[in-house]
Amino acid sequence: MSEFYLDILILLDSTLRLATPLVLAALAGLYAERSGIVDIGLEGKMLGSAFAAAAAAAVTGSAWLGLLTGIGASVVLALLHGWVSIHQRGNQIVSGTAINITVAGLAPTLANHWFHLNGQTPLLDGPARFQVITWPWVETIGAVPVIGPLYAEVISGHSAITYLALFTVPLAAWVLYRTRFGLRLRAAGENPEAVDTAGISVYALRYKAMIINGVLCGIAGASLSTALGAAFVRDMSAGKGFLALAAMIFGNWKPVPTLMACLLFGFVDALQGRLQGVDLPLIGEIPFQFTIMLPYIFTVVILAGFVGRIQAPRASGIPYEKE
Amino acid sequence: MAAEHSIAPLPGWAAATLLPLLNLLAAFAVSGLVIWAIGESPLDALKFMIYGAFGYGEAVGYTLYYATNFIFTGLAVSLAFKCGLFNIGGEGQAMMGGLGLAVVAIGLDGLPAILLVPLSILGAALFGAAWAAIPAWLQAKRGSHIVITTIMFNFIAASLVSWMLVGVLKAPGSQSPESPDFPEAAWLPKMHELLAGIGLEVGSSPLNLSFLIALGCAALAWFFIERTRWGYEIRVVGGNPGAARFGGISVSRSFVLAMLVAGGMAGLLGLNELMGLQHRLIANFTMGYGFVGIAVAFMGRSHPFGIVLAAILFGALYQGGAELAFEMPAISRDMIIMVQGFVILFAGALEHLFRPQLTWLFGRLRAIGGTGV
Numbered sequence: 001m002s003e004f005y006l007d008i009l010i011l012l013d014s015t016l017r018l019a020t021p022l023v024l025a026a027l028a029g030l031y032a033e034r035s036g037i038v039d040i041g042l043e044g045k046m047l048g049s050a051f052a053a054a055a056a057a058a059v060t061g062s063a064w065l066g067l068l069t070g071i072g073a074s075v076v077l078a079l080l081h082g083w084v085s086i087h088q089r090g091n092q093i094v095s096g097t098a099i100n101i102t103v104a105g106l107a108p109t110l111a112n113h114w115f116h117l118n119g120q121t122p123l124l125d126g127p128a129r130f131q132v133i134t135w136p137w138v139e140t141i142g143a144v145p146v147i148g149p150l151y152a153e154v155i156s157g158h159s160a161i162t163y164l165a166l167f168t169v170p171l172a173a174w175v176l177y178r179t180r181f182g183l184r185l186r187a188a189g190e191n192p193e194a195v196d197t198a199g200i201s202v203y204a205l206r207y208k209a210m211i212i213n214g215v216l217c218g219i220a221g222a223s224l225s226t227a228l229g230a231a232f233v234r235d236m237s238a239g240k241g242f243l244a245l246a247a248m249i250f251g252n253w254k255p256v257p258t259l260m261a262c263l264l265f266g267f268v269d270a271l272q273g274r275l276q277g278v279d280l281p282l283i284g285e286i287p288f289q290f291t292i293m294l295p296y297i298f299t300v301v302i303l304a305g306f307v308g309r310i311q312a313p314r315a316s317g318i319p320y321e322k323e
Numbered sequence: 324m325a326a327e328h329s330i331a332p333l334p335g336w337a338a339a340t341l342l343p344l345l346n347l348l349a350a351f352a353v354s355g356l357v358i359w360a361i362g363e364s365p366l367d368a369l370k371f372m373i374y375g376a377f378g379y380g381e382a383v384g385y386t387l388y389y390a391t392n393f394i395f396t397g398l399a400v401s402l403a404f405k406c407g408l409f410n411i412g413g414e415g416q417a418m419m420g421g422l423g424l425a426v427v428a429i430g431l432d433g434l435p436a437i438l439l440v441p442l443s444i445l446g447a448a449l450f451g452a453a454w455a456a457i458p459a460w461l462q463a464k465r466g467s468h469i470v471i472t473t474i475m476f477n478f479i480a481a482s483l484v485s486w487m488l489v490g491v492l493k494a495p496g497s498q499s500p501e502s503p504d505f506p507e508a509a510w511l512p513k514m515h516e517l518l519a520g521i522g523l524e525v526g527s528s529p530l531n532l533s534f535l536i537a538l539g540c541a542a543l544a545w546f547f548i549e550r551t552r553w554g555y556e557i558r559v560v561g562g563n564p565g566a567a568r569f570g571g572i573s574v575s576r577s578f579v580l581a582m583l584v585a586g587g588m589a590g591l592l593g594l595n596e597l598m599g600l601q602h603r604l605i606a607n608f609t610m611g612y613g614f615v616g617i618a619v620a621f622m623g624r625s626h627p628f629g630i631v632l633a634a635i636l637f638g639a640l641y642q643g644g645a646e647l648a649f650e651m652p653a654i655s656r657d658m659i660i661m662v663q664g665f666v667i668l669f670a671g672a673l674e675h676l677f678r679p680q681l682t683w684l685f686g687r688l689r690a691i692g693g694t695g696v
Binding site for chain 2: 038040084089091092093094095097100103104105106107110113234239246249287293296297300304305
């Protein structure tokens, strides 16, 4: 097998891994915005869940209990944002920012209080962490040329959360476009008056969207500290919530294109890790600061409408007032 | 809503003072719960914080030094808000302002202070303004949502500056990402040095001339918005873009103008942090001040005078918090970030939380006192 092919496969493997939290968080943002709530607090919810998951996993020794705790923490934050946005008709941008900042301070404070590790949680291993799942017959199939390494390197060998994340994309597409709930949810984000006139509660729809948002952000956060990493570290979400937001816009508020955007951003991330310190012919060494800002530049270009046309949900960010 | 209007609305002065005060108390109460939960006394913490922020000369100096940053970023949010735009890019604009300042200060090394200081300030304002003008233009002409573009621009600015700090602007021989020192002519004098010059003895602190510049900017911002034609147009666009367009006001021009001024204000953050204290460009010197500017603008009701007061409050929170972290080992700087978050939540996002209760209370007072209040 050629060296180059194997390189590509390893790159794709890290793409999937790095895209996992992005996919989950971007879908979380998508549910919220489709229901009419702007959510720039994805970052804070991921961070909160990353902490809660790592802390619970460290104490109970179970990654799954950690995941549940992370989801719980994230849902609480999501409902707080929902309450501010829906019942208090507060400014959704300010609320998201407040959640991001509060969690950035609260998580290391609690970590310090409980574990005395300078704002971190203890290192997780064994069942306290999501281990990679090796698919059956990797040895046998791996020996098959071309397809074999693809199976062994890219498809097999991820944590349960990565497979779960990939599954949530078709699920979101099905929920949004093939169920009555999805139709109503999208209507609440486009034309809430019509939903209200039909006798359906806009508030209830938006709260439901925020619960889904919290669950997805919770899984995303848990993946950071109990699957990709092995502990909670201060500020470990490192802008991934905003990147997910960018991916959602890049994907035009649609599940499958959003997945593609996340994979693209994940690939850019994997590539920059791979190219670090590599002297490319003609171009020389690409500074990693450039590769880091590529997704953000993509998003601005897309937003500017220079490439394709995007359409945000019309009522997104506008509090609904009952007649 | 109709029911709310049938009873007398809350008096303006109460909405402007009592509501923010109640919100602040609520934020402190929730923070106090967390402090209590980790086994410290919230009252002691409050005592340490107030003493740490205002208790002695140096403390006041530090409080005002931090407040300077918040005046700049608070104005940056509120000036855009006057035009109906949400500028969440103060962080990036401040970062680029720092870059502009560094380029001028280092590039024009050799000029006397009387020229170098104003030119560096100009560099900071221009770079910050330009960085804000692009999202404004994209919003005006292409309909790109300015909240998202300014967030993206924050990340792009951070990457750009950190790239320059390991490349063209890197200090020779230094391991960390920082520029060479600015020439001394570009340093802003510290307040305690200035005051010593006129015979006043005050504690030494990083408080520098930028504080007075920030106050001047607040006054200028008020004048610009309330007393000039451009400011008037910006207010009309912010109030009702449709009406503004009918009235012959160019909405796009107002967008760009408001963001230019806002970005320029944010760009001046570097005056305090870089020209006043660090004397070189360092990565991440903006430290989230741009985001806190959102809370400052909201608490200050987008009025320059209110912003100065809110900035001093946040300055006190920073300085008092640093002191608190020193006095109570269980409390770290993280805790202060959390308190800020709660203040932003209550004072910004939940600003109307207590309005119904307060309105009811005032209604009762009126009923009791006849026509009073």
